[in-house]
Amino acid sequence: QQQVKQSPQSLIVQKGGISIINCAYENTAFDYFPWYQQFPGKGPALLIAIRPDVSEKKEGRFTISFNKSAKQFSLHIMDSQPGDSATYFCAASRARYGQNFVFGPGTRLSVLP
């Protein structure tokens, strides 16, 4: 119940294309869903996050879509750039109870110039 599944494991996209990464969870008590971006040799950095009371959140080229009934959420990167090449992790937590994050296994994104 604590697991967060993430797909695909790796993704190759042409510059200017749309990158889509999907995550699914089981625990309906989760109430905070962040996405982290990690470059080689660096720590993860928060990209965007959503709570289950909204179905979509957009920040620049990054959008989270959230489907509460399906227990799924996804990250869309519009107009993907080579600088977006990194590993992306989704996560989930019971934030109101102060519990730690459960991370997905990660997606390695490569954007070709």
Next chain:
Amino acid sequence: SAVISQKPSRDICQRGTSLTIQCQVDSQVTMMFWYRQQPGQSLTLIATANQGSEATYESGFVIDKFPISRPNLTFSTLTVSNMSPEDSSIYLCSGSLGSTDTQYFGPGTRLTVL
């Protein structure tokens, strides 16, 4: 936001020795966490560092192996004790501000045990 620094950034250690990793936050954070990440893998939580009390360890991690201190709201240490090659990994510290749920991560400490 919070800026987190870690020392050392990397180290190579001999089997059987111990290494203490320091984590410093530039602002007071409510919660601090320690994670382990194998290269190319996801993050695994080791423990939650509690200020002024014993850390809360996740299943599979014990205090004797990974003693943690958190003397105040901006600083924590993780010690990897009696190291073996299986402890070779990246160790990450994170902090969560009281008014938000975001966790901010340090750059990590890359540990190699020979």
